[in-house]
Amino acid sequence: MRxxxxxxxxxxxxxxxxxRTGLLLLAVAIGVASxxxxxxxxxxxxxxxxxxxxxxGNRLIVVFPGRNETVGxxxxxxxxxxxxxxxxxxxxxxxxxxxxxxxxxxxxxTIISRDNRSREAMVMGSGRGFFAVRQMTVxxxxxxxxxxxxxxxxxxxxxxxxxxxxxxxxRAVGEWVRVGERRMRVTGVLADTGESFGIDMSNxxxxxxxxxxxxxxxxxxxxxIMELKEGADENLAKQRIYQVIRERHDGEDDITIVTQDSMLxxxxxxxxxxxxxxxxxxxxxxxxxxxxxxxxxxxxxxxRRAEIGLLKAIGASRNQVRQLFLGESMLLVCLGIVAGxxxxxxxxxxxxxxxxxxxxxxxWWAVPAAAATALAAGLVFSWLPAKRAAGVDxxxxxxxxxx
Amino acid sequence: xxxxxxxxxxxxxxxQPLHALRDLDMDIQTGEYVSxxxxxxxxxxxxxxxxGLLDRPDSGSYHINGxxxxxxxxxxxxxxxxxxxxxxxxxxxxxxxxNAFENVELPMVLAGETTRARREAVEHVLQLxxxxxxxxxxxxxxxxGQLQRVAIARAIVMKPRILLxxxxxxxxxxxxxxxxxNVLENLNSEGITLVVVTHDGNLGQRAQRRVRMVDGQIVExxxxxPG
Ligand SMILES: Nc1ncnc2c1ncn2[C@@H]1O[C@H](COP(=O)(O)OP(=O)(O)O)[C@@H](O)[C@H]1O
Ligand SMILES: [Mg+2]
Numbered sequence: 064m065r066x067x068x069x070x071x072x073x074x075x076x077x078x079x080x081x082x083r084t085g086l087l088l089l090a091v092a093i094g095v096a097s098x099x100x101x102x103x104x105x106x107x108x109x110x111x112x113x114x115x116x117x118x119x120g121n122r123l124i125v126v127f128p129g130r131n132e133t134v135g136x137x138x139x140x141x142x143x144x145x146x147x148x149x150x151x152x153x154x155x156x157x158x159x160x161x162x163x164x165x166x167x168x169x170x171x172x173t174i175i176s177r178d179n180r181s182r183e184a185m186v187m188g189s190g191r192g193f194f195a196v197r198q199m200t201v202x203x204x205x206x207x208x209x210x211x212x213x214x215x216x217x218x219x220x221x222x223x224x225x226x227x228x229x230x231x232x233x234r235a236v237g238e239w240v241r242v243g244e245r246r247m248r249v250t251g252v253l254a255d256t257g258e259s260f261g262i263d264m265s266n267x268x269x270x271x272x273x274x275x276x277x278x279x280x281x282x283x284x285x286x287x288i289m290e291l292k293e294g295a296d297e298n299l300a301k302q303r304i305y306q307v308i309r310e311r312h313d314g315e316d317d318i319t320i321v322t323q324d325s326m327l328x329x330x331x332x333x334x335x336x337x338x339x340x341x342x343x344x345x346x347x348x349x350x351x352x353x354x355x356x357x358x359x360x361x362x363x364x365x366x367r368r369a370e371i372g373l374l375k376a377i378g379a380s381r382n383q384v385r386q387l388f389l390g391e392s393m394l395l396v397c398l399g400i401v402a403g404x405x406x407x408x409x410x411x412x413x414x415x416x417x418x419x420x421x422x423x424x425x426x427w428w429a430v431p432a433a434a435a436t437a438l439a440a441g442l443v444f445s446w447l448p449a450k451r452a453a454g455v456d457x458x459x460x461x462x463x464x465x466x
Numbered sequence: 467x468x469x470x471x472x473x474x475x476x477x478x479x480x481x482q483p484l485h486a487l488r489d490l491d492m493d494i495q496t497g498e499y500v501s502x503x504x505x506x507x508x509x510x511x512x513x514x515x516x517x518g519l520l521d522r523p524d525s526g527s528y529h530i531n532g533x534x535x536x537x538x539x540x541x542x543x544x545x546x547x548x549x550x551x552x553x554x555x556x557x558x559x560x561x562x563x564x565n566a567f568e569n570v571e572l573p574m575v576l577a578g579e580t581t582r583a584r585r586e587a588v589e590h591v592l593q594l595x596x597x598x599x600x601x602x603x604x605x606x607x608x609x610x611g612q613l614q615r616v617a618i619a620r621a622i623v624m625k626p627r628i629l630l631x632x633x634x635x636x637x638x639x640x641x642x643x644x645x646x647x648n649v650l651e652n653l654n655s656e657g658i659t660l661v662v663v664t665h666d667g668n669l670g671q672r673a674q675r676r677v678r679m680v681d682g683q684i685v686e687x688x689x690x691x692p693g
Binding site: 065068078370376380383 | 521547562568576577578620
């Protein structure tokens with residue numbers, strides 16, 4: 064039997080059973096569309112983060128004290144407890160030519176109060192560089208003066224929400240607050256930019272790093288955030304950072320360096336894995352579609368026993384009958400795939416029109432993966448019905464059957 | 467051309483064996499016109515299905531043109547059936563969603579013939595049964611006699627050498643039945659081997675060779691001069 068003839072034969076079956084065909088088509092289309100659309104969400108999230116990172120405009124390097132053991136490196140030497148990262152270390156790092164702005168950070172939580180209002184808040188001690196690397200600005204007042212980098216000034220900049228809680232709509236700049244044991248003058252209020260890298264900037268108190276050192280009575284830095292100068296090589300900069308630290312830490316590079324690019328890469332990895340996972344969940348609906356095909360095909364085979372018997376009587380072999388029924392399911396699945404993909408792309412397009420902020424987009428592999436899964440499910444689940452059809456005994460099938 | 471030897475077919479009916487065919491021997495020559503008669507349940511249809519390679523005997527041998535059919539695999543039997551045997555059933559067995567042309571064309575489609583060869587052959591046989599002007603009609607739009615003529619066209623479109631008809635007039639009124647018999651006899655006069663199973667004594671008497679079956683056995687086998 065020629066392929067074109069088989070397709071025509073299958074098609075005539077479909078148009079004779081429009082409702083049944085339509086429902087099966089719908090089931091396959093929904094399965095394919097759900098795989099494509101669900102993975103679009105994952106891929107969209109990945110692209111979203113990608114875009115957020117690149118919109119930062121600057122390339123950051125973050126240095127943490129202590130070696131991250133999982134990263135590898137030499138095993139710790141005997142009696143060598145991890146050394147603190149100090150302000151002096153940060154000063155030394157600042158002198159690396161490829162490093163631009165730098166923000167050493169001491170962090171902790173403490174009580175902040177004004178008159179009778181008080182609450183716990185996250186305190187970050189840093190310098191002017193903090194505003195540069197985090198691309199923060201103030202909506203009222205000023206950022207830290209140059210002297211805040213070196214002196215333990217009693218000044219602070221408040222996050223927008225914190226300011227609101229302590230001062231309501233009153234002016235905060237120039238007023239005094241109590242941060243821990245110490246009275247400090249508010250010199251600025253951060254512009255509200257919401258979260259940045261998981262830290263809620265609007266509930267933050269920023270104080271000079273020296274002040275924080277005294278407040279928390281610890282010389283150890285929480286981390287140092289640096290901006291890489293434009294055009295500078297990231298790997299070279301990392302090597303220079305290790306070198307500087309080794310010179311200052313008796314030959315030990317007991318720090319961990321995280322770059323924005325490596326962070327982006329791990330986000331990418333996580334989101335790609337997530338996208339695969341939700342794609343697999345979507346594929347379950349294809350399985351359901353396959354089972355539906357099997358059920359309905361079994362019913363159809365038993366209804367068409369006389370027809371199958373006749374086909375055999377006029378010369379169709381077992382294999383031809385099997386092929387005819389498998390082909391019928393596969394044609395249906397193919398049509399369902401086309402419909403599902405068309406629907407999914409239509410939906411993605413629509414959502415993109417409605418929410419242009421979120422870059423919804425199917426990953427490149429979504430369509431081939433969904434199609435392959437649908438075809439495989441179709442083949443597996445129509446195998447049994449096709450085998451049944453091939454096994455129909457023509458004598459029994461046509462015995463006494465009136466048209 | 468057809469040689470049956472010691473053919474047996476048994477069905478189990480409620481634990482009891484039922485002999486549909488019993489040690490049946492028969493030879494049919496090319497071009498013969500054979501009628502098979504006998505009471506209901508005597509094994510006429512079973513014999514016809516054996517001849518048409520639709521059924522396999524429990525024991526015995528069946529040769530077509532010297533080919534031992536019981537040694538063939540299913541695919542080979544299907545091909546032999548497709549190329550040599552045309553079936554006509556009491557219940558027509560046309561496919562309702564296909565029109566007359568498509569129904570007749572089906573054996574050639576299964577055989578992988580080209581569209582062009584198909585059109586030629588189908589129009590020729592539809593002309594032969596007098597239904598060329600109905601080729602686009604679906605079975606639902608045709609009368610019983612027309613349906614059976616479409617079925618005959620389908621049975622002969624592959625130019626088989628043997629035509630097997632199981633009660634071909636059983637569902638038809640007298641005049642349509644006569645038409646069908648005429649068509650079949652014309653085909654026989656052009657050389658096709660014709661085996662007709664029938665209840666109808668008048669129809670049975672028209673054949674040159676009249677076989678009578680009872681309980682799975684041939685009890686009478688008469689040859690008469692044509693005419
Ligand atoms: N599949 C079957 N199962 C059980 N008995 C059958 C089957 N096919 C035929 N028979 C029996 O075999 C006998 C012969 O049947 P059949 O050849 O159809 O007779 P006829 O065509 O002469 O009326 C009958 O008694 C029938 O009931
Ligand atoms: Mg019968």
